[in-house]
Each structure stands twice: as structure tokens, then as C-alpha cells.
Amino acid sequence: xxxxxxxxxxxxxxxxxxxxxxxxxxxxxxxxxxxxxxxxxxxxxxxxxxxxxxxxxxxxxxxxxxxxxxxxxxxxxxxxxxxxxxxxxxxxxxxxxxxxxxxxxxxxxxxxxxxxxxxxxxxxxxxxxxxxxxxxxxxxxxxxxxxxxxxxxxxxxxxxx
Numbered sequence: 001x002x003x004x005x006x007x008x009x010x011x012x013x014x015x016x017x018x019x020x021x022x023x024x025x026x027x028x029x030x031x032x033x034x035x036x037x038x039x040x041x042x043x044x045x046x047x048x049x050x051x052x053x054x055x056x057x058x059x060x061x062x063x064x065x066x067x068x069x070x071x072x073x074x075x076x077x078x079x080x081x082x083x084x085x086x087x088x089x090x091x092x093x094x095x096x097x098x099x100x101x102x103x104x105x106x107x108x109x110x111x112x113x114x115x116x117x118x119x120x121x122x123x124x125x126x127x128x129x130x131x132x133x134x135x136x137x138x139x140x141x142x143x144x145x146x147x148x149x150x151x152x153x154x155x156x157x158x159x160x161x
Contacts, residue, residue: 003086003118003119004084004085004086005086005099005103005117005124006081006082006083006084006116006117006118006120007081007082007084007106007115007116008059008076008080008081008114008115009079009081009106009113010076010077010078010079010114011078011080011113012078013110014055015034015037015039015080016039018082018106019032021105021106021109022051022102022106024105029041030046032053037055038054039053039054040052044087044090047098047099048086048090048098049086049090049098049099050085050087051082051083051102052081052083052085053082053083054080054081056079056081058076058078059076059079059081061115061117082106084102086099096143096147097143097147100143100147100148103116103125103149103152104149104151107132107151108151111130112127113128115127118139122136123136125152134152134154140152
């Protein structure tokens with residue numbers, strides 16, 4: 001089973017804008033296949049993932065803040081999803097830093113509210129009203145500190161009781 005990391009970006013960001021934010025150097029950008037509102041970029045050979053970018057009119061998120069912590073159940077207005085689906089043949093030590101680098105770029109190049117969810121239901125990161133919080137300390141603790149971009153070097157949030 002492949003891992004996936006989905007960034008839900010609230011606001012009006014388009015797939016084209018997101019691709020430019022994630023890959024500012026056009027020569028570094030994977031070739032995106034575009035079908036209606038879905039952009040698919042195969043970056044498995046260099047970074048170990050395929051990136052899917054799409055605008056959504058609305059949606060719903062249902063994710064856990066911690067192992068026994070509360071669940072976030074929220075209806076979403078118009079938003080963009082950038083989903084990194086990891087190649088199951090690529091070792092995590094190569095993939096996770098590449099995904100984190102792109103998620104850091106996403107956060108550093110915009111100010112939108114963002115949620116990052118692993119495998120559909122595990123909340124890893126949330127920015128709301130400019131405040132960034134990390135969840136799931138165990139996920140972050142498995143990576144070497146040098147692999148974690150500076151923007152993520154904040155303490156993990158304690159789930160509310």
C-alpha cells in the first residue's frame with residue numbers, strides 16, 4: 001500500500017499557481033498531464049511520488065489529531081488539494097524529505113489556511129489564521145532533524161482534552 005500526503009489549501013489558489021509555487025524552476029517541474037481540473041505530475045524517478053493537484057468546489061475532512069485524540073470533522077468551502085502519492089518501491093528515507101520540502105514551499109509561499117493529512121485520516125499539520133501547529137510527534141520524530149525543513153521545527157501540539 002502506498003502512502004499519501006494531502007495538503008488541503010483553503011482559498012482561491014489554482015492548480016497552475018500551486019505547481020509554480022511547488023516548483024519555481026520550470027526546468028525542475030515534472031510534466032503535468034491536465035484533464036479538466038486535475039493536474040498529474042509524475043515525479044517518481046527524482047522524488048519518489050506522483051503529485052495530484054485539483055480544485056474542489058466543496059468537501060469534507062475527517063481526520064484525527066492524535067492516537068486517541070479528537071477528530072476534526074469539517075465541511076470545506078472551495079479549496080485546492082495537492083496530494084503526494086508515494087511510490088511504494090521508494091524507501092521512506094528518500095521520499096519523506098522530498099515531500100516535506102514541497103510542503104514547506106507551499107507554506108512559505110502563501111498565507112492560506114492549510115491542513116496536511118496522511119493516508120486520508122491522520123492530521124500532521126495545520127495552519128489556521130496564520131498559526132502553524134504540528135500533530136503526531138511520532139511521525140516527526142522518525143526523521144533525522146536535518147531532513148525537517150526549518151518551518152516545521154516547532155513543538156507538536158498537544159491535542160485538546
